[in-house]
Amino acid sequence: MLLKHRLKQLRTEKKLTQKELGDHLELTPATISFYEIGRRTPDYETLINISNYFDVSLDYLLGKTHIRNSQTAKYLKDLPSKIVNELSSEPENLNKLMQTIYVAKKNNIQIKGLVKVIESVINAIP
Structure with a gap:
């Protein structure tokens, strides 16, 4: 972009x-x-x-990445690269992911559980 x-x-x-x-x-x-x-x-x-x-x-x-800022990168570091790559191909998906991670961390939800859910969704994509 x-x-x-x-x-x-x-x-x-x-x-x-x-x-x-x-x-x-x-x-x-x-x-x-x-x-x-x-x-x-x-x-x-x-x-x-x-x-x-x-x-x-x-x-x-400048359109070199879909990751908006260092705060975004900080949240994404806990996620497997397959998830980040799949979701970052569409900026809207990445923004939704960031909101989900923010809410999860704010409510002390373990990111590992969130990762399992996201991985299952991605693995279901043909």
């Missing part, structure tokens, strides 16, 4: 207009629009500001 798609996805997830995002980043709405249509590319400093604002890694922002 390209930067222009990720930026628009992140902005719409937060229900921000281009003007609102521009205000947060001290950019014009036109600049945000140009980034989202791929007409312009943010400079290094702006990429860092966008990354910080949305709490995502630069790799995620």
Whole structure:
């Protein structure tokens, strides 16, 4: 996924207009629009500001990974790579997985039990 798609996805997830995002980043709405249509590319400093604002890694922002940030990576380290690879092919699935893991950890549910359930679901996929 390209930067222009990720930026628009992140902005719409937060229900921000281009003007609102521009205000947060001290950019014009036109600049945000140009980034989202791929007409312009943010400079290094702006990429860092966008990354910080949305709490995502630069790799995620640039489309090199589906893992949004180091916190996500921390939660995923307990899971077998087969699960992570299968679920991370679709960002929506990875986001749902992250929410499930967060709730499980918050409620002191053992991740091992959660892994068994996820593995059984993945193994059932043809």
